[in-house]
Every structure is written in structure tokens, then in C-alpha cells.
Amino acid sequence: MKRHSLPILLSFLTIPALQAQAEQKLTDRLSLTGLVETEAAYSDTEGESSSDITLATLELGLEAQINDWISAQLLLLYEEDGTDGIEVDEAFVTLTPEGLPLFVDMGRYTQPFGAFPSAMISDPLTLELGETKQQAGVNLGYADETFLASLSVYKGDVQKTGKDEVNTLVAMTSFNGEEGDFRWDIGASWTNNIGDSDTLQEDDKETSDLVGGWSTYLATGMGEFCLMAEYLGATEEFEDGSNTGKKPAAWNTELAWDMPSPLSVAVRIGGADDYEVERHYGGTVAWELAEGATVGLEYLRIGKVDDTDTDQVTMQLAAEF
Secondary structure: OOOHHHHHHHHHHHHHOOOOOOOEEEOEEEEEEEEEEEEEEEEEEEEEEEEEEEEEEEEEEEEOOOOOOOOEEEEHHHHHHHOOOOEEEEEEEEEEOOOOEEEEEEEEOOOOOOOOOOOOOOOHHHHHHHOOOOOOEEEEEOOOEEEEEEEEEEEEOEEEEOOOOOEEEEEEEEEEEEEEOEEEEEEEEEEHHHHHHHOOOOOOOOEEEOEEEEEEEEEEEEEEEEEEEEEEEOOOOOOOHHHHHHOOOOEEEEEEEEEEOOOOEEEEEEEEOOOOOEEEEEEEEOOOOOEEEEEEEEEEEEEEOOEEEEEEEEEEEEEEE
């Protein structure tokens, strides 16, 4: 599942970036957000080609400000070939005590493991490996203008053998700021159960012992340029299941340039260990058609562990509101 869209991510060049798209006020207390992404893709693997046109993403979000310290958020998601119909991607209540930089999220939300900054159309390898399914949980945190820290707890799909309990922790922290034209956003996260990620839990729901994971990222910007980098991986080898003896890890680096025109470009170099994909590299060119509407063209070279290479070309038309 894509966590961010191309137009949202291109706004990363202005940092802080890891934020939701602009909201449209329906009433004083109710806001609406939306995202539509349509993609046409062509791929060639060792002479065997395929192509498709898909409604890659449809998101519709609502936020209700109940009063000064209680709000509720809902996000509906549809991804062609990714979800079975429209699903509730997020639905949670946030409590923010008046006068205190604290918050509590309760409900179904995106677990804060990994940041996945990117200005490309396709997902980075860090997201492919580490993204965790939205689960109902409780997230306690502190947030001010430059610093964010939180601790989330939920019941993972991957459990110790014979157990059925709330068993997964996710901790994260980040710091952002700016000095003149220089901007930065740096952070780290940790989980005691990286095996619960979408990719790693596909075949293994029980284990003799949970395996931890960690991630760190950095995004820096200077004027029209932004450099983004992230590393994510397991803290130790898996002792059982289909990943026995493996210590999966992935990294992603991108450089983006928001030209003094509607045109933006980005290039990527990424790689992974003990994962089916070994390397990613390519670039994206995007044109802002209007505020909130972008058309992008991406080329990506994907190298896999079976020594096959895939050339992938994707064109995306995205609109957010």
C-alpha cells in the first residue's frame, strides 16, 4: 500500500514533509481530504513484458474536531489489486489535553514504524519491507513544533506460539527545524515485532520468539533541493519460519529538485539484504498541472535475487484535495 502520493511527497521539498495533504473545511469542525491516483505501467523482465492501467489509489478522509481537545479521524481506502473493495484504513480518536504538548490516539491507525520519505511514484524498498498493517491500538505521544515522540501498543497478527495477546510495541522520535534556507527532518523508530510487517508476515503467523526491527531516516533541504535517506532492518536473524537464518534490511536514498517552474525531478538508489529485491534505481519527472494535481513519469530498474532485472515505466495522474 502506498502511504503517500506523488504530489504530497513533492511538497517534502519544503519540510516538514511527513504530513497529511491540505484539508478542505466543510464546517468549522469538519474537514475533508481526498486523493485519486491513476497509473499506466509497462514492465519488461528478461524479454517478457506486461502492461496495465489501474486506479492505483482512492482515499477519502474526514476529520471532526469535537471540541478543543478531542478529535476523530476516518480514512477510507481503495487500491486496485491491493484491497478487496473499500476498506477502513484508519479510524481513531485523538485526545490532546489543553495546555499540554501531549496526545493519545485510540483506534485503528498507521503504526509509526518507518518514515518512508520519497519523491518517486513507486514505493521505496524500506516501505516494501517494513510497512505494518493498520491495527487497532493505543498511541501515547509528545509533540511540539520541532519534536515528536510516541509509543504505540497493539495486537500483532504474528504471535508467539500458543499466545493470543497484545504483544507489539512501536516507539518513534523525530526532530525537524530550519536555519535560513537549510531545512532538516531526522528521526528513528523501533519495534519488537518486525515480523508483523505486511511482507514478512505473509506465511508466518506463529513464532518461537519475536524479532525486533529499527529504522532511521534523514531529510535535508537547501533551497530547491532535498536529499532523503532511510535505513530499516531487523535487529537479529529469524529463528524459524520462512525467513529462518535471514536478517532482512533495506535502504533508500533520493535526491529531488523542485525547479523554479511546475517541473520537479527526483532520482533514487536503493537496495536490500535477505529480501527478494536486491536493488532499486531510477528517476521520476513530474509536472504540476494545477495546485493539488500532478502528472508524473517514472523509470525504475529492479534487480532481484534470482538474477533477473525488470525495467518498469509508470505514468501517474494524481489529484488531491
